[in-house]
Amino acid sequence: MQLFVTVACVVLGLAVGSFLNVVIWRVPRHESIVAPPSHCPGCDALISPRDNVPVFSWLVLRGRCRNCGEPIPIRYPMVEVGCALLWGVIGYTFADSWALPAYLVLAAALLALSVIDLEHYLLPNRIVYPLAGAGLVLLGAAALAQGAGDSFVRAVLGGLAAFGMLLVLHLVSPRGMGFGDVKLAFVLGLYLGWLGWGEVLLGLFLGFFLGALIGVALIVTHLRSRKDHVPFGPFLAAGTLIAIVWGPAILSWYPQGR
Ligand SMILES: [Zn+2]
Numbered sequence: 001m002q003l004f005v006t007v008a009c010v011v012l013g014l015a016v017g018s019f020l021n022v023v024i025w026r027v028p029r030h031e032s033i034v035a036p037p038s039h040c041p042g043c044d045a046l047i048s049p050r051d052n053v054p055v056f057s058w059l060v061l062r063g064r065c066r067n068c069g070e071p072i073p074i075r076y077p078m079v080e081v082g083c084a085l086l087w088g089v090i091g092y093t094f095a096d097s098w099a100l101p102a103y104l105v106l107a108a109a110l111l112a113l114s115v116i117d118l119e120h121y122l123l124p125n126r127i128v129y130p131l132a133g134a135g136l137v138l139l140g141a142a143a144l145a146q147g148a149g150d151s152f153v154r155a156v157l158g159g160l161a162a163f164g165m166l167l168v169l170h171l172v173s174p175r176g177m178g179f180g181d182v183k184l185a186f187v188l189g190l191y192l193g194w195l196g197w198g199e200v201l202l203g204l205f206l207g208f209f210l211g212a213l214i215g216v217a218l219i220v221t222h223l224r225s226r227k228d229h230v231p232f233g234p235f236l237a238a239g240t241l242i243a244i245v246w247g248p249a250i251l252s253w254y255p256q257g258r
Pocket of ligand 1: 066
């Protein structure tokens with residue numbers, strides 16, 4: 001059963017990754033994500049279904065538009081593969097849990113938000129608000145299905161705690177911590193809180209740790225200067241996903257456990 005769920009999630013994840021590419025391109029440009037159908041940003045030609053197969057089409061076309069030859073960034077197949085991998089890991093982890101749909105939605109949304117934040121230094125409300133709503137509804141439904149009211153209450157409290165923690169940092173240093181990060185923190189705390197308070201702390205800690213580590217590495221290697229803005233969303237997202245998948249294992253190494 002676990003193997004079946006994992007494989008199904010990988011296959012679905014490829015298709016969802018293809019949709020995320022549309023979201024990543026259109027949402028920061030304030031375009032609709034449902035209409036018009038996919039077209040080449042170079043020549044406006046509609047992309048036929050055979051050229052829209054995840055990963056495979058990009059390889060067949062060798063990364064160029066069939067009509068005008070405009071390069072198709074490698075980001076497209078990478079997002080599709082990335083989504084398939086994330087969904088596979090989440091499927092494997094939550095194969096026997098009613099919370100599976102909630103965590104699949106989270107993983108897809110965090111991937112899209114991370115790519116958008118890296119390119120535009122922005123965490124669009126058009127993704128963060130629906131994600132918060134979907135998290136509350138899907139985790140609420142999971143709580144009803146498996147009689148886990150206490151997990152749901154802890155999830156909401158975890159969201160509020162994470163929001164409050166980053167809000168304080170935002171007020172201390174508005175340039176260092178954008179309000180977009182504060183709003184995202186509610187969602188991250190919500191999903192981490194469903195699992196436990198240890199996961200809330202671990203996820204946020206890993207986010208800050210990864211951000212500091214890579215921020216320093218970028219400055220040391222002169223890829224960024226101290227004054228450059230480094231988006232924080234992708235690190236928060238990565239820390240949360242690591243804590244969701246490996247949190248219970250990491251926390252059980254800690255003396256006395258939870
Ligand atoms: Zn084209």
